[in-house]
Amino acid sequence: MTMLDTMQAAPKMLIADDDPWLVRVLAERCTRMGFVVETASNGLQVLMKARLGKPDILLIDVNMPEVDGLSVCAQLLDPDRDPLHVVVVTGSRDPETVERCESFGAFYTRKGSAFWNELEGALSEVYPALESRIKHSGDLHAPAEVRQRPCVLLVDDDANVRDFLTSRLRKCGIDVLYAADATQGYRMACRQQPTVIVSDFAMPNGDAQYLLTKLRTTTSTGEIPVIVLSGRDLNEVTRQTLRREICGHRGANQILKKSMDTSELFDTLQQYCGFAH
Numbered sequence: 376m377t378m379l380d381t382m383q384a385a386p387k388m389l390i391a392d393d394d395p396w397l398v399r400v401l402a403e404r405c406t407r408m409g410f411v412v413e414t415a416s417n418g419l420q421v422l423m424k425a426r427l428g429k430p431d432i433l434l435i436d437v438n439m440p441e442v443d444g445l446s447v448c449a450q451l452l453d454p455d456r457d458p459l460h461v462v463v464v465t466g467s468r469d470p471e472t473v474e475r476c477e478s479f480g481a482f483y484t485r486k487g488s489a490f491w492n493e494l495e496g497a498l499s500e501v502y503p504a505l506e507s508r509i510k511h512s513g514d515l516h517a518p519a520e521v522r523q524r525p526c527v528l529l530v531d532d533d534a535n536v537r538d539f540l541t542s543r544l545r546k547c548g549i550d551v552l553y554a555a556d557a558t559q560g561y562r563m564a565c566r567q568q569p570t571v572i573v574s575d576f577a578m579p580n581g582d583a584q585y586l587l588t589k590l591r592t593t594t595s596t597g598e599i600p601v602i603v604l605s606g607r608d609l610n611e612v613t614r615q616t617l618r619r620e621i622c623g624h625r626g627a628n629q630i631l632k633k634s635m636d637t638s639e640l641f642d643t644l645q646q647y648c649g650f651a652h
Contacts, residue, residue, distance in 0.1 A: 386502060389430040391415040391447070392464065393439045393648045395598045396568035397521060401434060407512040408498065409505045416647075418442025425451055430459065432501060434494075437465040437472060438525075438649025445472070448479050460501050462494065466523030490521040525648035526550040528569035530560035530586065531604075532578045536633070540573070543637055547650045557581030561589040564596045570648045573640070575633075576605035576617075583627070584617060591621035600628045600647040602640070608632070 388410040390401050395416070402412045413428055415421045419441040425433065433451065437444040444463060451459055461481035465472055468485065476483040482497035484490060491513060499506040527544055531537055532555050541551045552567055554560035558580050564572060572590070576583045583603045590596040603617055609630065617627040629643050644650070 385409055385411045386431040386505075387411045387413070387428065388432050388434065389413050389415060389421065389424055389428065390434045391418070391421045391439065391444065392434075392436040393417060394436075394522075394525065394570045395600075396570070399598075400521075404512050405434075405498075408509045409502075416440075418444065418447045421447050422450060425459075429457060432460040432462070432498075434462045434464060436649070437463060437467065440646050440649060443649065445475050448481060452479050452481075462497050464490075464494075486521045486523045488520065522550065524548055524550050525570045525650055526552060526567065527644070527648075528552040528554065528560060528564055528567065528572045529574075530554045530557060530572060530578070531575040532556055533575070536575070539635075540637070540640075543641075547641070549644075549648070549650050557583070557586035557589070560586055561593075561596075564590060564599060565593065568595065569599060571644060572599055572601045573644075574601060574603055576603055576609065577607075587617065587626055588621055591624040591626070597622070597624040601626075602629045602631060602643055603627045604631055604633045604640070606633045 388405055390398055390405065390412060392398050393416055398414045398416065402414055406412050413424060415424050417440040421435060422442065435444040435447060448461055452461065461479060462484055463476045463481045464484050464486060466486040473483055484493040484497060495509050498509050527549050529537060529540055529551060537553050541553065544551050552563055552569055554563050556578050560574065574583045574586055587601060590599060590601065614630055617630055619626045631639055631643060
């Protein structure tokens with residue numbers, strides 16, 4: 376069999392999750408399993424890429440921006456569409472979610488310590504010819520713990536801001552990491568791979584531009600969304616500098632004014648990670 380025949384025979388997989396770290400880890404692991412992988416970060420991307428690419432199997436998170444995973448499944452699993460295998464990925468134990476997955480005929484895998492075993496079992500059931508590759512895909516790599524909830528890294532030297540935002544984020548079911556300056560924030564981002572970073576603009580030991588440069592010039596953190604908060608109005612030149620592309624990666628995803636009213640920040644966060652707000 377030629378390489379071209381192998382590529383044509385390999386099942387096409389679409390992976391959809393708003394966590395860039397998990398998308399990357401899943402894509403690498405599933406490629407080793409023998410799948411041809413494409414990725415998406417929100418529900419609208421899934422609908423578009425599924426229509427154009429016609430995947431054989433979809434791995435999709437429940438809580439995502441734009442359109443949630445179960446609503447996407449309801450559209451893609453319409454009887455008039457091409458058949459599609461679906462594995463729903465979620466951090467929730469909600470019985471209603473499980474029931475809806477079963478009604479779609481989808482597999483249900485829960486983020487956490489048993490995630491990889493559940494995923495391998497589901498994929499092996501759908502593609503028994505790939506079972507050996509699926510089961511051994513992690514042999515040379517330490518299994519990555521898949522977190523159950525979105526994780527926001529807050530980088531700010533003001534302890535009052537830390538306490539204020541941490542309390543509100545956690546009430547929405549978001550895990551929060553904290554760093555007091557840009558240097559510590561960069562190191563923590565490399566180790567913990569947060570879903571989103573929210574950074575103060577002006578800080579000791581490097582401002583938001585310094586943090587962005589460090590993040591965007593490091594492969595593992597290059598795609599993590601960054602929201603910059605500023606206590607003062609920034610001029611247009613500064614804003615353009617923060618948004619400027621760095622090494623092929625986007626600069627700041629959003630620039631917001633600090634405020635006791637968190638609605639704008641939380642609405643912005645929901646563009647990058649799904650949570651109850």
